[in-house]
Every structure is written in C-alpha cells, then in structure tokens.
Amino acid sequence: MAAGSWRRSIAAQLSKVLDLPPENLIKSISAVPVSKKRHVADFQLSIASVIENSSSDCLAQDLHLQAQKLAERAVLQQVFKDGSEYGVKSEIFSAVPRQKAVIEFSSPNIAKRFHIGHLRSTIVGNFIANLKLALGHEVVRINYLGDWGMQFGLLGVGFQSFGNKEKLKSSPLQHLFEVYVQINKAAEDENTKKLAKDFFRKLEEHDEETLSLWKQFRDFSIEEYVQIYKRLGVHFDEYSGESHYREKAQEVLKMLEDKGLLQKTTKGTGIVDLSEKKDLSSVCTVMRSDGTSLYITRDLAAAIDRMNKHSCDTMIYVTDKSQSHHFQQLFQILKLMGYDWVERCQHVSFGLVQGMKTRRGEVIFLEDVLNEVRSRMLQNMTSAKTTKEIQDPMETAEKVGLAALIIQDFRGLLSSDYQFSWDRALQSRGDTGVFLQYTHARLHSLERTHGNAQLTDVNVACLQEPDAISVLQHLLRYDEVLYRSSQDLQPKHIVSYLLTLSHLAAVAHKTLPVRGSAPEVAQARLCLFQAARSVLANGMKLLGITPVTQM
Ligand code: ARG
Numbered sequence: 001m002a003a004g005s006w007r008r009s010i011a012a013q014l015s016k017v018l019d020l021p022p023e024n025l026i027k028s029i030s031a032v033p034v035s036k037k038r039h040v041a042d043f044q045l046s047i048a049s050v051i052e053n054s055s056s057d058c059l060a061q062d063l064h065l066q067a068q069k070l071a072e073r074a075v076l077q078q079v080f081k082d083g084s085e086y087g088v089k090s091e092i093f094s095a096v097p098r099q100k101a102v103i104e105f106s107s108p109n110i111a112k113r114f115h116i117g118h119l120r121s122t123i124v125g126n127f128i129a130n131l132k133l134a135l136g137h138e139v140v141r142i143n144y145l146g147d148w149g150m151q152f153g154l155l156g157v158g159f160q161s162f163g164n165k166e167k168l169k170s171s172p173l174q175h176l177f178e179v180y181v182q183i184n185k186a187a188e189d190e191n192t193k194k195l196a197k198d199f200f201r202k203l204e205e206h207d208e209e210t211l212s213l214w215k216q217f218r219d220f221s222i223e224e225y226v227q228i229y230k231r232l233g234v235h236f237d238e239y240s241g242e243s244h245y246r247e248k249a250q251e252v253l254k255m256l257e258d259k260g261l262l263q264k265t266t267k268g269t270g271i272v273d274l275s276e277k278k279d280l281s282s283v284c285t286v287m288r289s290d291g292t293s294l295y296i297t298r299d300l301a302a303a304i305d306r307m308n309k310h311s312c313d314t315m316i317y318v319t320d321k322s323q324s325h326h327f328q329q330l331f332q333i334l335k336l337m338g339y340d341w342v343e344r345c346q347h348v349s350f351g352l353v354q355g356m357k358t359r360r361g362e363v364i365f366l367e368d369v370l371n372e373v374r375s376r377m378l379q380n381m382t383s384a385k386t387t388k389e390i391q392d393p394m395e396t397a398e399k400v401g402l403a404a405l406i407i408q409d410f411r412g413l414l415s416s417d418y419q420f421s422w423d424r425a426l427q428s429r430g431d432t433g434v435f436l437q438y439t440h441a442r443l444h445s446l447e448r449t450h451g452n453a454q455l456t457d458v459n460v461a462c463l464q465e466p467d468a469i470s471v472l473q474h475l476l477r478y479d480e481v482l483y484r485s486s487q488d489l490q491p492k493h494i495v496s497y498l499l500t501l502s503h504l505a506a507v508a509h510k511t512l513p514v515r516g517s518a519p520e521v522a523q524a525r526l527c528l529f530q531a532a533r534s535v536l537a538n539g540m541k542l543l544g545i546t547p548v549t550q551m
Helices: 006-018 022-026 047-052 067-085 116-134 151-162 165-170 172-186 190-204 208-232 242-258 295-310 321-336 340-344 366-383 393-410 422-426 433-450 466-476 478-488 492-511 519-543
Strands: 029-031 043-045 100-104 138-145 238-241 262-264 270-273 283-287 314-320 345-350
Touching (some): 006 022, 006 029, 006 067, 067 466, 067 519, 100 116, 100 295, 116 138, 116 208, 116 345, 116 478, 116 519, 138 208, 138 295, 151 172, 151 208, 165 208, 172 190, 190 208, 208 366, 242 262, 242 283, 283 295, 283 321, 295 314, 295 321, 314 321, 314 340, 321 340, 321 345, 340 345, 366 422, 393 422, 393 433, 393 492, 393 519, 433 492, 433 519, 466 492, 478 519, 492 519
Parallel strands (some): 100 314, 138 238, 314 345
Antiparallel strands (some): 262 270, 270 283
C-alpha cells in the first residue's frame, strides 16, 4: 500500500462493500483513541455520516478489513515521508480551501503595564498563526499597539521633566513606564493637567517637535519588544497601532454621517444607534464632543484599512473576554455600514489569569515573566542535577520554562479563567510542558545513542506489543486532532494529544528496550520512537514551543 493514505486505502476497501465512492467515506473514518481498556476496533466509521450519503442499509454487516495492520504499517512510513508536514497533509484537509488570514494579537500599550492578558494574547495568537500557516493558509501577523491617546500627553510632559534620553535608548519600556508613573502622581496638579492636554493637542495637530519625541517613544519601544518577542519565538509582519488611524477615524465619522448612521447627542458627542427597533436602547459612542475619535472609531478605521489592504478571507482579533462587547459593537457598526466581509471577522477571546506574580512582585513587563520562568526552571534543573552536561543551561531553562507556561495556559478551554501557579506549571511529572520537553529530550537522546533508524529495513511486524500498538494507533489520530483545533481554534486538543503521546511513549520506552534487543527488533523500536519524537516536536512547535534536545 502506498504510504500516506491508510485512510484512503480503508475507504477504497469500504467503498467496494458499501458501493459508495471512496471520497465520500474518507471523512467518516477515524482512528480510535487509545484507551486503557484497549478497544478491539482499530478505526471507526461514523455511520451517521455514511448513511447521509447512502441508500444501502447493509451497514450492519461485518466490515472486518484487517485494517489494523494496514493502518499501522502505513503510519510509520507516513510520519517519515511527510516529516514536519505529517498530519497537515492529510486527506481530511483536502476539502478545506486555502485562505488568507489576518491575525491581530499581543497589542500592548506603550508606557503602560504589559499584563498577563497581553501575554495570553501573544501565545494564543501565535498558536493560531502557526496552525493556519502549517495548514497551508497565508497568514499576516499584526501587532496593534496602544500608541495614541491622552496618556501620551502626560507621558510627553513627564518626559520633559523626568526623562533621560540615554535611558530611553537603553531600556525604553522600563524608562517610559517609570516616567509615566511619576507624572501620574503629579497629574493631580492642574498645571500638569493643562500641560498634558496641550502636549496631546500638539500631537493631534502634528506639531513636528512633539511628534518626533512621540515617534522616539514608539520606535524605541518597538525595538525592545522585537527582542523580547524573539525570546518567545514570536514575530510580527506588521507593527500597526491606534496612531495610524487618527485621520482615517475622521473619515469613518464622515462615512457614518453620509450613511445617516451618526447621531449627535445634546452633549455634542457622536453615537451610532445599534438597537433593533432604532429606539436608542443600545448605542455606541464613536466621537467625543470635541470631534476627536475614540478607541472604537480607530478600530473601525483599522478594520476597513486591513480589509482593503489584505483582502483577506478571515480577520481574527485575539484579546481577553473583557473586550467582547467592544468587538461585538465593532462588528455591528461595520455591518450597518454595509461591509459584508464583517461575517469573516472573528474575536477570539480568552479568560482571565489570576495570581501571576514574580518574586519581585507584580508583573509589569513581559521580560519579567520570561526572566522569572527561566530562573525558576534553572533552579529546578540545578537541584535535579541534570544541568551539568547541558551546553547552554540558560537557554534550555528558558525553552523548558516557556513550554511550562504555554501548556498551563493551553490545557483548558481558552474562555476559562484560571489561577496561575508557578509550581504547578513547572512540575516535572504530570501534564506539564516540562514533561513534554523531558520526553522529547529523552527520545532524542535515544536517537543520539543508537543512530537513526533506517525505515527501509524496518520490519513493522516486530511491533506487536500492546505498548507499541498504542503508540502507533495514537500516531494515526494526529490529523484528526489538528482538524479539531483548526475548526474551533482551541489548542487544548493538541495539548492533550501530545500529553497522551508522551505518556504512551514513556511507557513504551520502559517496556520496549532498544539496547540488548535483536537487531531487527531494535531497529523497529527505534523507528517507532523516532516517529513519536517527530510528531511530538511538530505538535510542540505549533503550540509555540521550541523542543529541547537535552535537559
Ligand atoms: N491595546 C489594547 C489593550 O491593551 C488591545 C488592543 C486590541 N485590539 C484591537 N484592535 N482593539 O487593551
């Protein structure tokens, strides 16, 4: 049987029995999840979906097809043949059209705290982008900075009194935050308030000197962010931000007016009526009384601009759920404006994370989190005395620590809130990112010791033990899991798949030794472990984790 198509091959055989075209059957065939009870079945056929396509009622007949051997033999070949594309090249994706997706995520505010919500947005958005890209879609990653608004008036004034150009260059995020905190304390005073207002007005009026200072704030901050995102393995195609849309937001107000959607209140603010009965029972403010734009107005402009520029098939926003109402209103207004593409916009929201603190206290910067997880992990590694042979313990600690953060975050539904715990995240046993990394490193060291298996020489018949079969069977399901995550954009399917894979591989590693076995058996087992490691690595990378080879 040709590699790459166990499902196709089963479909072909079934099609003879059922008298249905094989293409109709492919999506109804799935591997059976590995369970402790060990099912006898090796694959399952969704009867409901077959009946839809079938006039025959001969489904009750025995469909025993010796599928187990067929599928298991094929899966190793498939894993090696497809490499990093194993699973994503599966026929279950063949009906999914290739699309272009714009994904906006992270989007921190300059001079303000980077909170855990921004971190969550960063890793979730990165995961969605990785997954879509792996599945062959085109992806544009946008970071939409909070780089405009009254806070820059205060920041400007603050910088004039407490600012330091050197510090701005060397550690912009920290310095701007400090200046902002300092000036906020002074902002009680009427004179400071007035100065801040003036500064912001000058910005809005494009006063060159003012604008150039603001631009330095922004440019230096981005430079530092790029470096920190690098530690996370995250990059953006575009650094956009609210500042880009202050003029276009005025055009949006004009358009709303032309379409008869903008209403003035007695206070002079501009609103859009979102109620069904048009009785103002639900409204959204889009303009201040002085005519300036708001957060939502700039988002309207940004959405229209993105769609014009990228003509994408989907536009995704990743933020915490406290902004759900904001995005609902955004989409409602776009719809009223007649933009049908709003149907293709989506807010991917996630729950709140409570209690993330570092030893130094509250998390203020992304860097604090990264440093904290690295130092805690390094400490654990040192006490476990595994660090001695590692070439770069700091780097390894960082990668393992990040895996711990990501897995803790991705284990449940994104919409659920959870209580953050360093200890739980960093446990070396149990369902953690540390365990995934550890498994990956162990499997990798097996390959280092025994060399790569030659698939051509492998006799898969040597893999008859239940522990081997479980791994093979689990490998068969990878594409189905990717499919689920691609449908609901939830990483948890992949996470639990990888945790199970690691547990199964750990058991097999114990019960199926390579060393000391007959050459043919050793080769087959090596091949099995190599396949498991390859799929584990692929899945981890999708989640935004860099697999380590030692720890
Ligand atoms: N900067 C905002 C914040 O920190 C998030 C921006 C979300 N994206 C958007 N298009 N509104 O709350």
